[in-house]
Amino acid sequence: MEATYWQDLWVSGQTGFHEGQVNRMLNKYYHLLDLKVGERVLIPLCGKSMDITHFLSHGQHVVGVELYEGAVVALFESLKVSPRIHQQGAFRVYQAPNLTIFVGDFFAVSAQLLGRIDAVYDRAALVALPEPMRTDYTKHLVSLTKAAKQLLICFEYEQGLMSGPPFAVSPEMVERYYGAHYHIELQERTVLEGGLKEVSHAFESVWLLSS
Numbered sequence: 001m002e003a004t005y006w007q008d009l010w011v012s013g014q015t016g017f018h019e020g021q022v023n024r025m026l027n028k029y030y031h032l033l034d035l036k037v038g039e040r041v042l043i044p045l046c047g048k049s050m051d052i053t054h055f056l057s058h059g060q061h062v063v064g065v066e067l068y069e070g071a072v073v074a075l076f077e078s079l080k081v082s083p084r085i086h087q088q089g090a091f092r093v094y095q096a097p098n099l100t101i102f103v104g105d106f107f108a109v110s111a112q113l114l115g116r117i118d119a120v121y122d123r124a125a126l127v128a129l130p131e132p133m134r135t136d137y138t139k140h141l142v143s144l145t146k147a148a149k150q151l152l153i154c155f156e157y158e159q160g161l162m163s164g165p166p167f168a169v170s171p172e173m174v175e176r177y178y179g180a181h182y183h184i185e186l187q188e189r190t191v192l193e194g195g196l197k198e199v200s201h202a203f204e205s206v207w208l209l210s211s
């Protein structure tokens with residue numbers, strides 16, 4: 001997906017992916033990440049997700065990366081926090097206590113820029129990308145975070161029935177992307193009531209990736 005694809009969605013308000021509340025799978029499985037106060041959680045492709053508030057309320061430092069600056073502005077507005085903004089290389093950086101959001105391309109982020117990462121939360125990031133971007137994304141994510149433990153939420157459906165995003169990510173794909181770096185455990189695979197967009201039969205799967 002090109003940057004303009006996402007910009008157009010944001011500008012035209014086609015942001016059905018934005019939940020507006022903390023994701024129920026995050027609420028249910030957050031404890032598996034076993035995070036301590038002050039630990040740093042990377043949320044790649046974070047949009048203006050309210051999931052950020054869940055980590056903040058537990059005392060973690062959230063590091064997000066998002067392409068579309070308007071989403072980041074809206075995020076800080078909804079948090080009722082005024083960010084400090086500065087430029088760091090190709091990125092505009094929005095900062096507040098326990099929150100750092102890099103505005104720019106995830107693929108251009110370096111480990112040095114992000115700093116230490118203790119855990120990754122991926123909701124609607126991997127599934128937002130087509131192949132071969134998914135392979136590049138997972139390689140980059142593993143390298144940036146030294147394979148920090150990860151809570152990963154995916155959709156599964158018959159890919160021929162709909163062009164993504166969101167794209168279908170099967171257990172075989174999760175194994176292919178992450179099997180060499182993580183111990184992979186499926187936590188839950190649930191039928192999505194009402195389906196997913198045009199697809200009537202879809203699943204949501206939750207994975208814990210750990211070392």
Ligand SMILES: C[S@@+](CC[C@H](N)C(=O)[O-])C[C@H]1O[C@@H](n2cnc3c(N)ncnc32)[C@H](O)[C@@H]1O
Nearest residue numbers: 006017045046047049066067105106123124128
């Ligand atoms: C499907 S949305 C999910 C947003 C968020 N994770 C959530 O759960 O609401 C994908 C987001 O990734 C952003 N995005 C897409 N490609 C990106 C990239 N290469 N670098 C950073 N952000 C990107 C889009 O602008 C969009 O906000």
